[in-house]
Amino acid sequence: MKRMSALFWKELKMLFISPLAYVSLAAFCLISGIFYYLRIHWYITAFNQYSSYAQMSKQPITDILEQFNVSQLIVEPTFFVMGIAVFLIVPILTIRLLSEERKTRTIELLLTSPIHIGEILFGKFFAILAFLIVMLLVSSLYFIALGWYGSLHIPTLLSGYFGIFLLGAATLAWGYCASAITSSVIIALVVFVTTSPLGEHDTRAY
Secondary structure, rough: HHHHHHHHHHHHHHHHHHHHHHHHHHHHHHHHHHHHHHHHHHHHHHHHHHHHHHHHHHHOOOHHHHHHOOOHHHHHHHHHHHHHHHHHHHHHOOOHHHHHHHHHOOHHHHHHHOOOOOHHEEEEEEEOEEEEEEHHHHHHHHHHHHHHOOOHHHHHHHHHHHHHHHHHHHHHHHHHHHHHHHHOOHHHHHHHHHOOOOOOOOOOOO
């Protein structure tokens, strides 16, 4: 367990030293952040227009609030886009896990070291999984800010994040398998794209 922990921290440190982690995090925040902003802008515009109409027709304010549910109109669509972003970004991080070790011929050093093969695999896997959690924690700032202006349905938030976490973990595992097949990152990416069972169903849960 100590050796796996040491490998975990080594992989995580190497990930954050390289620009790949920051580019991936920036891409995730850019994709989800732009959609989040556009969705809020649409929500505010539609709400103001409907409020003006409701005032003229003397419609109760409760009817307006029911139709403009923040969780349904902002949170759930944002989770949908976040799921797509995770499915696109996570493979870029995972396909290099073993393929680069093969390419640089450091895989032999790992396999002949006193670390068990399972500790190697899980150490690398949990390092990327930890980075996925960091990505999701950063995105939680969207909903913390949104919570100041509207009531959020907490079960929707928790189930949404849990679903994206599971999607990310499954994508990670499949990309990990693709990286174990070849020493070429490009070929590993092609294998992932052509064989991934998540391609059709990556975000339908949202």
